[in-house]
Amino acid sequence: MTLPAVAATQLTGAGSSFDYPFFSKAFYVYNQKNPDITVNYQSIGSGGGIAQFTARNVDFGATDVPMNAGELARAPGTVLQIPVTLGGEAIAYNLPGVTTIHLTRQVLADIYLGKILKWNDPQIAKLNKGVNLPDMAIVVVHRSDGSGTSYIFTDFLSHVSGEWKSKVGTGKSVSWPAPSSVGAKGNEGVAGQVKSTPGAIGYIEMAYVVENNMTAATLQNKAGKWVGCIPETVAAAAASKPEVSPTNFSIVDSAAADAYPISGYSWVVVYKKPADRAKELYDVLSWLVGPQGQANAKSVDYVPLPRNVQDAAAATLKQMQR
Amino acid sequence: MAQSASKHRNLARRRIVGWLGVSVALACAAIGAICLLIILGYVIVQGAGAVNRDFLTQLPHPVGVPGGGVGNGILGTFIILGIATAMAVPIGLLTAIYLSLFGRGPIPEGLRFLSDVLSGVPSIAIGLFAYAVLVAPLKHFSAFSASFAFMMLMLPLLVRTSEQAIRSVPQTVREGALALGMSNFRATVRIVLPTAMPAIITALLLAIARVIGETAPLLFTAFGSQFWEMNPNKPMAVLALQVFTYAITPYANWQQQAWGGALLLIGAVFVLSLGARLMLRRAMRGLEA
Amino acid sequence: MQNAEPQFRRVARFVSPADRGFAAVVYAGSILFALLIVGLFVELVLGSWPSIVKFGPAFIFNSSWDPITSKFGALPMIFGTVMTSLIAIVLAAFIGIMAAVFLADFAPRWLGQPLSFLIELLAAVPSVVYGLWGLFVLAPFMRTTIGPALQHVLGWTPLFSGPIVGVGLLTAGIILALMIIPTVTAISRDVIAAIPRDLREASMALGSTKWETAIRVVLPAARVGIFGACVLALGRALGETIAVTMVIGNRPEISASLFAPSYTLASVIANEFTEATTSIYISALIELGLILFLVSIVVNALARLMIWSVRGSERV
Numbered sequence: 001m002t003l004p005a006v007a008a009t010q011l012t013g014a015g016s017s018f019d020y021p022f023f024s025k026a027f028y029v030y031n032q033k034n035p036d037i038t039v040n041y042q043s044i045g046s047g048g049g050i051a052q053f054t055a056r057n058v059d060f061g062a063t064d065v066p067m068n069a070g071e072l073a074r075a076p077g078t079v080l081q082i083p084v085t086l087g088g089e090a091i092a093y094n095l096p097g098v099t100t101i102h103l104t105r106q107v108l109a110d111i112y113l114g115k116i117l118k119w120n121d122p123q124i125a126k127l128n129k130g131v132n133l134p135d136m137a138i139v140v141v142h143r144s145d146g147s148g149t150s151y152i153f154t155d156f157l158s159h160v161s162g163e164w165k166s167k168v169g170t171g172k173s174v175s176w177p178a179p180s181s182v183g184a185k186g187n188e189g190v191a192g193q194v195k196s197t198p199g200a201i202g203y204i205e206m207a208y209v210v211e212n213n214m215t216a217a218t219l220q221n222k223a224g225k226w227v228g229c230i231p232e233t234v235a236a237a238a239a240s241k242p243e244v245s246p247t248n249f250s251i252v253d254s255a256a257a258d259a260y261p262i263s264g265y266s267w268v269v270v271y272k273k274p275a276d277r278a279k280e281l282y283d284v285l286s287w288l289v290g291p292q293g294q295a296n297a298k299s300v301d302y303v304p305l306p307r308n309v310q311d312a313a314a315a316t317l318k319q320m321q322r
Numbered sequence: 323m324a325q326s327a328s329k330h331r332n333l334a335r336r337r338i339v340g341w342l343g344v345s346v347a348l349a350c351a352a353i354g355a356i357c358l359l360i361i362l363g364y365v366i367v368q369g370a371g372a373v374n375r376d377f378l379t380q381l382p383h384p385v386g387v388p389g390g391g392v393g394n395g396i397l398g399t400f401i402i403l404g405i406a407t408a409m410a411v412p413i414g415l416l417t418a419i420y421l422s423l424f425g426r427g428p429i430p431e432g433l434r435f436l437s438d439v440l441s442g443v444p445s446i447a448i449g450l451f452a453y454a455v456l457v458a459p460l461k462h463f464s465a466f467s468a469s470f471a472f473m474m475l476m477l478p479l480l481v482r483t484s485e486q487a488i489r490s491v492p493q494t495v496r497e498g499a500l501a502l503g504m505s506n507f508r509a510t511v512r513i514v515l516p517t518a519m520p521a522i523i524t525a526l527l528l529a530i531a532r533v534i535g536e537t538a539p540l541l542f543t544a545f546g547s548q549f550w551e552m553n554p555n556k557p558m559a560v561l562a563l564q565v566f567t568y569a570i571t572p573y574a575n576w577q578q579q580a581w582g583g584a585l586l587l588i589g590a591v592f593v594l595s596l597g598a599r600l601m602l603r604r605a606m607r608g609l610e611a
Numbered sequence: 612m613q614n615a616e617p618q619f620r621r622v623a624r625f626v627s628p629a630d631r632g633f634a635a636v637v638y639a640g641s642i643l644f645a646l647l648i649v650g651l652f653v654e655l656v657l658g659s660w661p662s663i664v665k666f667g668p669a670f671i672f673n674s675s676w677d678p679i680t681s682k683f684g685a686l687p688m689i690f691g692t693v694m695t696s697l698i699a700i701v702l703a704a705f706i707g708i709m710a711a712v713f714l715a716d717f718a719p720r721w722l723g724q725p726l727s728f729l730i731e732l733l734a735a736v737p738s739v740v741y742g743l744w745g746l747f748v749l750a751p752f753m754r755t756t757i758g759p760a761l762q763h764v765l766g767w768t769p770l771f772s773g774p775i776v777g778v779g780l781l782t783a784g785i786i787l788a789l790m791i792i793p794t795v796t797a798i799s800r801d802v803i804a805a806i807p808r809d810l811r812e813a814s815m816a817l818g819s820t821k822w823e824t825a826i827r828v829v830l831p832a833a834r835v836g837i838f839g840a841c842v843l844a845l846g847r848a849l850g851e852t853i854a855v856t857m858v859i860g861n862r863p864e865i866s867a868s869l870f871a872p873s874y875t876l877a878s879v880i881a882n883e884f885t886e887a888t889t890s891i892y893i894s895a896l897i898e899l900g901l902i903l904f905l906v907s908i909v910v911n912a913l914a915r916l917m918i919w920s921v922r923g924s925e926r927v
Contacts, residue, residue, distance in 0.1 A: 010556065050886075052885060057461055074889075139776050146678065176862075179866075180862075184570070200776075211572075340820045343825075344713065344822060351709070354792050359729070442911035444852060444903050446903070450900045474651070535739055537738065537852075562739050569739075591736070592735075595735055
């Protein structure tokens with residue numbers, strides 16, 4: 001029996017589960033083209049990615065919210081942050097027999113605040129005339145791990161609801177106010193929980209919802225239009241803010257006509273001076289943000305980076321000392 | 323007469339209560355057995371569909387690509403357990419020999435106390451220890467740190483059972499060896515240990531069976547991997563960790579692979595326990611001889 | 612197997628160089644063994660020191676677990692750990708002791724042996740498999756069948772009120788109970804069997820039925836050992852991580868309902884350790900590990916004392 005071949009160079013990365021389907025496909029494709037390089041990526045949440053990256057336990061981290069000043073200060077070296085993908089957070093729900101549901105941003109905030117407890121609440125019913133809403137408790141699902149996906153979602157909720165902003169705030173791990181809400185690990189966990197619990201609602205990256213044939217709510221964006229979470233609406237949100245940087249990155253609650261309100265970039269963090277294998281790391285990452293890497297996005301329901309963002313990312317990467 | 327009639331009724335009632343009681347007790351015993359059969363049933367039915375040659379030999383496929391397997395997890399389990407055994411057996415045996423030679427006294431009792439303490443420590447705390455000692459200072463996850471954690475989990479069982487095994491070797495055997503002029507060293511290594519070996523191997527098999535399904539310490543030691551890895555200094559895939567990771571995903575393909583992995587784990591525990599029982603019989607026969 | 616008395620005090624002289632080398636190796640191994648365990652304790656204390664210094668005893672009583680503001684309080688996790696273990700031990704004690712009574716005194720051999728074997732196999736099932744089964748089989752069953760039934764009958768108590776999600780305290784408690792039933796049963800059965808026949812015969816000679824003997828005479832005589840078995844089982848339940856993490860619901864909150872999602876000391880470490888970014892966060896998590904460590908030592912020591920006093924010095 002021949003022993004399995006071990007790749008010559010193995011890079012490790014960890015972090016965001018938001019990107020995981022995209023990375024999973026992209027690194028697989030990269031390995032097919034470059035058999036001596038493998039990228040071992042573990043989806044442990046953005047918080048985990050930053051922590052392990054700071055501890056230098058992995059070569060790169062992935063996070064849906066760029067490292068803030070405090071986190072950058074704790075890192076043992078200069079950090080480069082590049083956007084690598086664009087995605088939307090669908091509001092998945094599990095109501096047997098209900099194929100579409102409309103929710104305004106305020107109602108969504110109230111559900112997560114714990115102020116609306118049942119699916120047949122009048123506030124939901126008046127948005128969904130003609131839909132048979134069951135008398136079921138809403139099981140709010142959120143992330144139990146430190147999550148960039150949570151950050152984007154709470155950023156959105158803070159924009160939309162003053163009460164949320166003052167009571168809970170924005171962050172990777174917050175104190176979720178809805179009573180009896182359930183925490184799940186990773187986007188995968190939230191999807192799993194929503195899928196198996198009738199009456200559940202949760203925020204999940206678009207790809208997971210499509211992959212698993214789940215139903216997602218149609219939201220009313222800031223411009224007043226009802227939009228679903230699809231690549232076009234996410235791209236519209238991104239287009240409304242062409243210049244993105246690690247300090248100015250939020251594209252939630254965009255005022256653009258077709259924009260999906262809960263969209264976000266996801267980032268890879270890497271040291272300007274990596275400990276080793278800098279060249280391989282540079283090759284993989286610049287492939288990832290370039291047209292070839294981004295071409296994998298569509299097949300797994302992610303949105304390719306806009307051209308100017310790709311160029312900006314490539315320029316940042318060039319600063320890497322390899 | 324009235325008195326004996328009421329005594330009869332009383333006895334009848336007590337007998338009925340007795341029957342009811344035994345039925346409840348029987349039901350309780352049955353509940354345990356039935357629950358086990360239910361769990362086994364689910365694992366076999368759900369997992370059998372997943373286990374095939376590809377499952378055992380291939381790497382995991384990315385999300386959305388059907389197929390794939392847990393080959394790297396199986397390999398990783400063997401490697402990590404192998405290293406853990408290689409570390410646990412010497413330490414455990416030596417400690418057991420010490421305890422068997424110096425039975426009473428504060429130091430031996432202290433060692434036994436420490437062993438008892440270790441056997442009660444939750445595996446997650448042992449994982450924290452392995453992280454603090456081998457992952458944080460070296461700045462990378464590794465299979466070796468997982469082996470270290472597994473070694474700690476295996477030690478109490480090994481020490482305790484090996485000590486009993488060595489002490490169970492009849493006094494006559496050791497005294498015979500000493501009477502023939504052997505030093506304690508030779509007496510122990512050449513005579514006593516081999517006699518106790520089947521029981522020690524039993525203990526080892528049971529210790530391995532105990533840790534093969536441990537997942538908690540793996541979360542921050544072995545870290546996991548989607549690729550083949552044989553270098554213990556690197557992160558590595560482990561079957562128990564893969565079962566956990568796949569179980570909490572929403573992908574039906576991966577969920578089924580989780581059941582398949584569970585079936586493999588239960589199968590391994592079963593084989594190890596069977597092996598332990600056979601060894602034990604050999605041990606008992608050896609001692610009776 | 613008989614425990615031979617250590618017979619070598621006088622003979623344990625290490626005369627030859629080989630013997631001295633042997634002695635050195637044996638000592639080294641034992642010292643290493645001791646160092647590992649002491650090192651475990653020391654590392655846990657060192658790692659949690661910053662958290663101990665910052666939060667003090669309030670750590671145990673504080674109920675907010677907020678990584679953003681770095682305010683850490685262990686109370687919800689302690690609550691979850693205690694509640695799930697309590698549910699587990701209540702269920703497992705009743706089922707386990709009754710099963711032990713049956714197996715020790717009433718079961719005919721053809722029934723007792725297979726039943727014993729099957730119950731012991733419960734202990735062999737790996738923890739992650741319990742979690743898997745709990746997540747995919749028990750949690751949905753709880754949500755569709757057990758939960759509504761309990762709520763129908765007992766919904767007026769706060770214990771069984773509230774929405775039934777499937778995962779939560781009760782589900783985790785039931786899984787834990789299954790995991791510890793073998794411990795309770797096996798030890799209790801041995802303890803009961805060790806009660807001298809004379810006691811039973813005397814009781815029956817005085818006119819008791821077999822059942823009355825078992826319950827009113829034998830069980831009380833064995834109560835210390837049985838209690839010890841339960842405490843030992845409790846110790847195992849307290850530290851169980853993976854199976855509980857998969858079905859507990861991951862919500863650091865104290866609630867009255869058994870159906871509510873919750874969090875345990877072990878689960879929060881498992882879920883959050885790899886992502887703890889600040890050193891005080893890591894330290895707080897290690898302090899949780901230290902609390903778990905100390906509690907399990909106390910519980911285990913208590914258990915063994917009780918079991919030894921009944922079974923003699925043979926170790927569990």
